[in-house]
Amino acid sequence: MGGGPAGIFAADILTKAETPVSVDILERLPAPFGLVRYGVAPDHPRIKEIIKALQRVLAKPEVRFLGNVEYGVDVKLEDLREFYDAVVISTGAMADRDLGIPGEEHSLGAADFVSWYDAHPDVPQTWPLDATSVAVLGVGNVALDVARVLAKTGDEMLVTDIPPHVHAGLKAKTITDVHVFARRGPAYAKFSPVELRELNHSPNVEVVVHPEGFDVDEHGMEHIAQHKSQKMVLNTLTSWVGADPVGKPHRIHLHFAEAPTEIVTDADGRVTTLRTERTHSPAADGRVEGTGEVTDWDVQQVYRAIGYRSTPLPGLPFDERAAVIPNDGGRVLDLDGEPIPGTYVTGWIKRGPIGLIGHTKSDAAETVGHLLADTTATAPARRPEDVDAYFAEREVDVVTHRGWERLDAHEIALGAAEERLRVKVATRTEMLRAASDGASMLEG
Known part of the structure; x- marks a missing residue:
């Protein structure tokens, strides 16, 4: 849950494991990349080069990007646990x-x-x-x-x-x-x-x-x-x-x-x-x-x-003093200090807003290592289409990877018209319009 570097690195590491996996990256915004897109100053394009590596992960056949999905509004933790063997929270820090x-x-x-x-x-x-x-x-x-x-x-x-x-x-x-x-x-x-x-x-x-x-x-x-x-x-x-x-x-x-x-x-x-x-x-x-x-x-x-400071998420414990989800190496802990089955955390909401991209990778590796060691197939055998149907029933306008590619191309075209690399789309309505192009979410 979270489509910034922490979540995408976790997905990448999971796809490289010996255990066959499929990964859905659920993101609140219609676009991926988190603070790389929305936390790096626009006059620092060099830092945004990491997006190229993140794009390659999103393009993997084992990975699906599901954007414009807000945790606690469009989906709850118990819903996610019905669809997935494990849930990794990687919502970062924005306050x-x-x-x-x-x-x-x-x-x-x-x-x-x-x-x-x-x-x-x-x-x-x-x-x-x-x-x-x-x-x-x-x-x-x-x-x-x-x-x-x-x-x-x-x-x-x-x-x-x-x-x-x-x-x-x-x-x-x-x-x-x-x-x-x-x-x-x-x-x-x-x-x-x-x-x-x-x-x-x-x-x-x-x-x-x-x-x-x-x-x-x-x-x-x-x-x-x-x-x-x-x-x-x-x-x-x-x-x-x-x-x-x-x-x-x-x-x-x-x-x-x-x-x-x-x-x-x-x-x-x-x-x-x-x-x-x-x-x-x-x-x-x-x-x-x-x-x-x-x-x-x-x-x-x-x-x-x-x-920066992370903020609490519905249905999950939160350490107000440290501003993180309590965890042991990425395993989310309940109020008694016991691991919550199938629930993990990575990135700044795990360790606090410290460290650079390299720290985020090693952080994700630790979490995924524990996830793979713990996981047994406990979720119902549901297909990706079942997840799509769940969001369709709730009228969530999900942006898939193909939708993000349309939005990406649209921003690049706006930039080309002004001899710039890109012009960022600034409203959710316009982002969704550019991403949809009249297509079904199942195309992603």
Whole structure:
């Protein structure tokens, strides 16, 4: 259940097992690929190359893609258990984590902004971009994506797959300065080296690394010595500290050792100030303490980019603190800590929103290994046509792999008309129309 990389990798590993299998990938959206399609910034097409490998899995004869099927609405866990010997939950993480500071309710979620500029069909097509100075809280790659998209001009993004409403929104924005805040020092920044270097590739955006808080103590040096990528990040940041301004119209400011403590608003609830406290790291584990030195920053918007969070699913246990489905190596556990027969989990909803594609593959391999070791044929001997009939009876407009291929071709054709690789279809209605072409779901 879930058509992102985690679910597709699990399907791929299952088809390579000695045990003959057939796999249905059920996905809430009409299109597959999850966060690769709806979580990667449009100006990072290189990262989306993984889609080619995922496409090959969907094309396997043992695999069926059934899109536009929402768990808990169109199908329940007990329904799935009637049709399948095992169910693997791979619904990922799409919600923003909370900050836990006063005024947080007036902030914006990075995940929500990413969904908007990636044209997710279930989010509004407008986004407030009328600020001049904004703050982004976080030092991961998502924070950099958000900062970069906020700072670049709309026309720069027109070479990507963004649809007209995203281009119009970005073109009309009034933002000149984006301030990115990190609670810890530069030695602990979580940017990847490539993402960081790309930050200043725009002809319209200047990167400013502020020297205040840019300290690397002995603990930081020990941390860098153990992480090659951190050393590369620090080298890039160091080369930018104190650099002479070049007069580009937009700026991304990087501030280190500044912990957000409050978001201040006016009487109408509009953000006027981000309040931060200077920090230091007294111990080798990188944890920070406040120094009592407080700074007020004149900003009109604040974005939370401190990580994603999974959400509960009907009929399944959920650990609210860790924001995952409780599991033992992928075996879903009930409230008593006992495995729920035939029910498994993989991806971010299994381990939390950490790790890259390589981690997702190994994660799926662990889950599938346990699934194959546990599984005996317990489901009724039903054919794929029976599954199709179940959804047809409930009038679910299922998008099959062939339907996705039609939608894919439609987006590529839209792009070709504008000399782009693709233009993403932004509404569920239009996606379903492009996918159907008047065809029966049984064609898939």
